[in-house]
Amino acid sequence: MISAKELSKRYGFKRVLEGLTFDVARGDFLVVTGPNGSGKTTLLRLCVGLAIPTAGTLEIEPHRSRIGFLGHEPLVYRELTILENLDLYGRLYRVPERRERIGMLLERFGLWDSRRERASALSRGQLQRLALCRAVLHKPDLLILDEPFSGLDTDGAALLDRELTGMRGQRTLLVATHDPERIAPLESGRLALA
Amino acid sequence: MRRYFGDAAVLARKDLRLELRARDTLPAMLLFVLSILAVFHFALPSGSSRLAELGLLWVAIIFTALLGLGRAFVAEREQGLLDALVLAPCDRSTIWLAKGIATFAFLAVAELVALPAFALFFSPVGWATIAGVVLADVGICAVGTLLSAMAAAGRARELLLPLLFLPLALPIVIGGVGASVVHGSGRYLGFLALYDAIFAVLAWASFEYVVTE
Numbered sequence: 001m002i003s004a005k006e007l008s009k010r011y012g013f014k015r016v017l018e019g020l021t022f023d024v025a026r027g028d029f030l031v032v033t034g035p036n037g038s039g040k041t042t043l044l045r046l047c048v049g050l051a052i053p054t055a056g057t058l059e060i061e062p063h064r065s066r067i068g069f070l071g072h073e074p075l076v077y078r079e080l081t082i083l084e085n086l087d088l089y090g091r092l093y094r095v096p097e098r099r100e101r102i103g104m105l106l107e108r109f110g111l112w113d114s115r116r117e118r119a120s121a122l123s124r125g126q127l128q129r130l131a132l133c134r135a136v137l138h139k140p141d142l143l144i145l146d147e148p149f150s151g152l153d154t155d156g157a158a159l160l161d162r163e164l165t166g167m168r169g170q171r172t173l174l175v176a177t178h179d180p181e182r183i184a185p186l187e188s189g190r191l192a193l194a
Numbered sequence: 195m196r197r198y199f200g201d202a203a204v205l206a207r208k209d210l211r212l213e214l215r216a217r218d219t220l221p222a223m224l225l226f227v228l229s230i231l232a233v234f235h236f237a238l239p240s241g242s243s244r245l246a247e248l249g250l251l252w253v254a255i256i257f258t259a260l261l262g263l264g265r266a267f268v269a270e271r272e273q274g275l276l277d278a279l280v281l282a283p284c285d286r287s288t289i290w291l292a293k294g295i296a297t298f299a300f301l302a303v304a305e306l307v308a309l310p311a312f313a314l315f316f317s318p319v320g321w322a323t324i325a326g327v328v329l330a331d332v333g334i335c336a337v338g339t340l341l342s343a344m345a346a347a348g349r350a351r352e353l354l355l356p357l358l359f360l361p362l363a364l365p366i367v368i369g370g371v372g373a374s375v376v377h378g379s380g381r382y383l384g385f386l387a388l389y390d391a392i393f394a395v396l397a398w399a400s401f402e403y404v405v406t407e
Contacts, residue, residue, distance in 0.1 A: 050277055052406075065283030073274035077208070079215040091204045092282040118215075134278075 006056035032176040034193030040176035068140030074131035078120035093138035105133045124151035201284035205292030219265045223304040227258040235315040247316040248374040263338040267346035290401040294335040326373030329386035340397035
């Protein structure tokens with residue numbers, strides 16, 4: 001599903017990734033680890049198509065319509081409500097039975113009662129839950145998550161654990177974290193960046 | 195084609211809704227255009243020619259548009275949302291089209307106030323001027339939305355947008371002023387329409403390269 005060969009990325013003179021080679025098969029769960037500044041986010045941005053490699057090749061099988069992405073920012077409009085945000089993305093991704101799908105996700109992620117609140121009024125943890133809803137709204141084949149536990153409380157983290165466990169084998173998962181022990185209970189492949 | 199315009203409509207509706215909620219852009223444009231017309235009213239010596247008055251109207255329109263264009267991508271820039279729009283499976287030029295439609299709407303509202311105000315401070319405008327303003331708005335929004343996206347991605351964006359936009363807006367000013375002051379303004383209106391067509395196609399075709407790294 002993802003095949004990288006001698007992948008490199010530089011920003012100006014700064015070398016961020018150099019000669020990275022790896023493969024991710026359909027249904028795999030790959031955890032990308034490494035300290036701050038090791039290039040985890042850059043690698044994910046390359047995989048999702050938001051950045052272009054400086055050298056090497058990167059083949060991503062699914063079209064961008066089949067990729068879900070959770071970045072550092074929640075990628076939601078602060079002046080729109082939770083429902084309006086998800087409705088916007090649902091329309092752009094042409095999610096079938098959009099309203100039912102949104103309602104089901106809001107229940108599952110504990111956001112139903114806040115659905116008419118603007119995103120600007122949400123806590124960091126609620127925003128992260130909303131961002132997760134947005135990322136999985138269109139049932140992506142490839143889900144790419146950058147520090148997904150960031151900002152989540154114990155309940156939120158447990159919820160995400162359950163979600164990730166439930167997705168194993170059904171979706172291809174690529175998760176970047178500086179804290180690999182957080183995902184340790186979930187059996188996964190590792191890609192360590194220095 | 196239906197899908198393309200459907201996506202653009204969804205995105206434009208989102209931009210209009212954001213403005214209704216935040217009221218960041220339109221009130222500022224209205225206040226600015228009224229203020230600048232008032233300043234021109236007192237700055238222009240009494241007995242000045244109608245040519246000078248109409249020239250100042252176009253200055254007011256261009257700078258009001260610049261104010262709106264400067265805020266076109268603020269939400270996307272501040273919250274990193276351009277990534278989300280770029281990742282969505284719609285044609286990336288729909289982002290340009292939707293932003294252009296929203297900016298056109300704000301500019302049109304500002305001009306609905308500005309033209310009567312101009313008539314109050316100076317003298318009423320004719321149909322040729324109104325047609326020129328409508329055609330100029332299309333060109334301003336087509337070019338300006340592309341440049342606004344470019345500026346949003348760069349540093350010193352407040353400086354970059356006027357530096358890029360004003361030279362490209364010169365033909366709009368020439369066409370607009372020409373349509374306003376010359377008898378038989380068809381030539382200038384045709385010139386504005388040609389400008390709109392050429393720059394709309396160029397902006398539409400190049401927008402994808404502006405929003406991807």
